[in-house]
Amino acid sequence: NNEPGQATMSSDAKLQSKYQLRDYGTVPENFTDVKDEESNIRISVGYGSWSCCSSCCCSAGTCGHEYALTEEQCKMIESYRTRTAHLSFFKINILRAVNLKKIVSEEGDADAISTFDRYLSTAPYMLTGIAVHSTLLTTDRHWLKIRNYLFEKNNCGRRIVC
Structure with a gap:
């Protein structure tokens, strides 16, 4: 996929992030959190200082x-x-692990999910969330897999401007 704002795989299989200022927009006034109870993930707005x-x-x-x-x-x-405000991933219940076992299909996926869970359970990410456009989520194929799964599962592209 070569559209702006999408992470892509280059010919030598290295992820590249192509986010540019024009890819960012405003969050609609009527935005409401997207909650995925099964995964224990909430997509919401996280604010900077x-x-x-x-x-x-x-x-x-x-x-x-x-x-x-x-x-x-x-x-x-x-x-x-x-x-600044960023559309971000948060845990719904900080004491529960994220449930993303369905996407484990190759070596490295489980480690990425475990790290994603740990980050969302500790400061600063438990307070600010992990921005959906964060290089953390777009520069590693296992993390990108998490991001894309959560977007697709929750119809993120149809419900809000991500």
Whole structure:
């Protein structure tokens, strides 16, 4: 598959990620979590950390440097912060293992599933999830197999923009 946003196998069988800025989009306002109880996986939105204030009026503790503007100047400028949101995989029940035994068909699959489960059970991934476009999931064929299985099983392409 050579469409943008898809990981592909090159002729020498190495995975290549072809994600570009144009592949990213917004999550629809009516988005609801996709829950797969059987697999113990939830596809939801994971949020990154907040950025520094845009007008550089943050404290040293927030931004890592002193104020760039005086307090009076700061009051005159509209300031905002941003953070990124990624469509991500989470565990539904953190105490239960993910159930992806159906996709084990070759050596390396079980290890990838075990590592995927362990990552989703520990910080930071238990809080932020593993982004569906993460290089973690798209640069190894066993991890890509997990990602693709969860997308197909949950009709991800039809229900939401992934």
